[in-house]
Amino acid sequence: MVCARPNGLSTRQIRRQDGKGLDLAAARTGHWRMVDFPDVADPALYRTDGWRAPFERLRREDPVHFHPESPYGPYWSVSRYADIMAVELDPATYSSASELGGIQIADQPRGQELPNFIRMDPPRHTAQRKTVAPIVAPSNLANMEGLIRERTASVLDGLPRGETFDWADRVSTELTAMMLATLFDFPQAERRKLTWWSDVAIANIAAEDAVVKSDAARMAELRQMAETMAALWKERAGRPPTFDLISMMAHGEATRAMPLNEFIGNFALLIVGGNDTTRNSMTGGLIAALANPGEIARVRADPDLLPSLVSEVIRWQTPVIHMRRTTTRDAELAGRKIRKGDKVVMWYVSGNRDEAAIEDAEAFRVGRPRARHHLSFGAGIHRCVGDRLAELQLRILWEEMLARDLEVEIAGPPVRLYSNFIRGIRSLPVRINPS
Numbered sequence: 262m263v264c265a266r267p268n269g270l271s272t273r274q275i276r277r278q279d280g281k282g283l284d285l286a287a288a289r290t291g292h293w294r295m296v297d298f299p300d301v302a303d304p305a306l307y308r309t310d311g312w313r314a315p316f317e318r319l320r321r322e323d324p325v326h327f328h329p330e331s332p333y334g335p336y337w338s339v340s341r342y343a344d345i346m347a348v349e350l351d352p353a354t355y356s357s358a359s360e361l362g363g364i365q366i367a368d369q370p371r372g373q374e375l376p377n378f379i380r381m382d383p384p385r386h387t388a389q390r391k392t393v394a395p396i397v398a399p400s401n402l403a404n405m406e407g408l409i410r411e412r413t414a415s416v417l418d419g420l421p422r423g424e425t426f427d428w429a430d431r432v433s434t435e436l437t438a439m440m441l442a443t444l445f446d447f448p449q450a451e452r453r454k455l456t457w458w459s460d461v462a463i464a465n466i467a468a469e470d471a472v473v474k475s476d477a478a479r480m481a482e483l484r485q486m487a488e489t490m491a492a493l494w495k496e497r498a499g500r501p502p503t504f505d506l507i508s509m510m511a512h513g514e515a516t517r518a519m520p521l522n523e524f525i526g527n528f529a530l531l532i533v534g535g536n537d538t539t540r541n542s543m544t545g546g547l548i549a550a551l552a553n554p555g556e557i558a559r560v561r562a563d564p565d566l567l568p569s570l571v572s573e574v575i576r577w578q579t580p581v582i583h584m585r586r587t588t589t590r591d592a593e594l595a596g597r598k599i600r601k602g603d604k605v606v607m608w609y610v611s612g613n614r615d616e617a618a619i620e621d622a623e624a625f626r627v628g629r630p631r632a633r634h635h636l637s638f639g640a641g642i643h644r645c646v647g648d649r650l651a652e653l654q655l656r657i658l659w660e661e662m663l664a665r666d667l668e669v670e671i672a673g674p675p676v677r678l679y680s681n682f683i684r685g686i687r688s689l690p691v692r693i694n695p696s
């Protein structure tokens with residue numbers, strides 16, 4: 262790609278001048294085209310698991326990079342750990358507000374925005390987050406541990422031996438759907454509806470195997486979700502508060518009078534938050550573990566390493582690929598001038614592979630000294646509210662798998678999600694060898 266510049270130099274000439282492919286003078290003013298960097302927002306990169314090399318180059322050559330053109334419009338790519346943290350920790354400059362564009366690189370279709378508290382800035386964000394946070398407080402997690410273990414054991418014991426089955430469906434989706442139904446006090450028999458709505462909410466309608474093919478079809482499905490949830494909401498609002506997410510929101514001062522689109526948005530947030538991320542860590546973790554048997558042998562020999570295995574799985578998988586912010590004022594990041602109103606994308610997948618922050622970041626390694634030092638849960642005021650619950654679910658899954666000494670082998674390639682937002686695995690054929 263060669264394009265002319267006002268100073269008369271082609272980008273190729275500029276590239277030769279600074280040796281890095283950057284027009285630094287122009288870049289300092291904010292908005293200039295860089296040469297030859299792939300668009301890391303292309304969902305195909307994640308479908309093929311081919312994102313490592315482009316990000317490695319971005320981190321090295323242009324860590325805060327302006328992409329002037331993309332199907333999502335112009336945007337800044339933030340690819341280093343430290344720069345992502347700087348954005349996360351300055352929400353007054355880098356806004357999550359739905360009105361400015363929200364938290365995904367793709368803007369929501371106009372008139373169909375679904376605001377929810379991840380797409381809000383303080384003070385509304387603070388109040389709504391506070392309403393639901395107690396469900397994942399340490400005391401409640403301790404109450405839920407026995408139930409999670411019982412269910413995990415029964416799912417593992419019910420798996421076929423000596424025949425191929427889909428781990429993503431039979432283990433990861435099943436366990437997370439059960440958990441979500443518990444959090445909402447939603448009928449367990451209908452728990453897969455929650456999975457379906459989560460899949461619908463994050464579907465990339467351009468994917469050939471998308472579960473919905475248009476934004477209108479997505480909205481129609483989510484309206485059904487709203488109707489189902491509204492019925493439960495009405496019933497819970499009419500009786501004394503109980504300890505589930507629907508009752509908490511129906512009685513919470515900051516949430517009880519939400520408009521319909523915010524109501525749908527908040528349910529979609531909690532369903533996607535509790536479902537997609539944890540389930541993909543369950544599948545991705547198995548892939549990583551089977552590729553690194555020596556690491557699992559270390560955990561078997563020293564169970565104290567289990568929490569670090571869980572954190573490493575979550576770092577390794579990085580189930581949320583990016584979060585987006587929009588600048589509320591001119592800003593400077595790593596020496597680059599970002600203008601008010603610009604779209605800024607934090608690539609967690611890249612920050613989690615940044616050697617400057619994580620030693621030997623490409624390796625899957627248990628026992629890292631600061632195992633929770635990763636970006637998979639984000640940071641700052643929007644840091645994942647369900648992080649401890651996700652870690653608990655994964656810890657129990659691994660404890661129960663190790664206790665059974667399951668000999669699992671991969672029986673075919675994983676099918677990955679066509680998405681630049683969720684690093685998902687739709688299916689993973691495996692076999693458990695009979696003991």
Ligand code: HEM
Nearest residue numbers: 379534535538539581637638639640643644645646647651
């Ligand atoms: C491995 C599992 C999980 C991962 C990797 C994950 C990742 C994330 C990330 C990256 C964010 C945004 C952070 C930021 O903007 O700085 C987030 C926010 C959130 N997550 Fe999770 N999550 C997981 C599990 C869960 C679970 C189990 C729940 C629900 C029970 C949940 C509910 C939420 C909610 C409600 C938010 C919005 C928080 C806010 O805006 O204040 N997540 N999560």
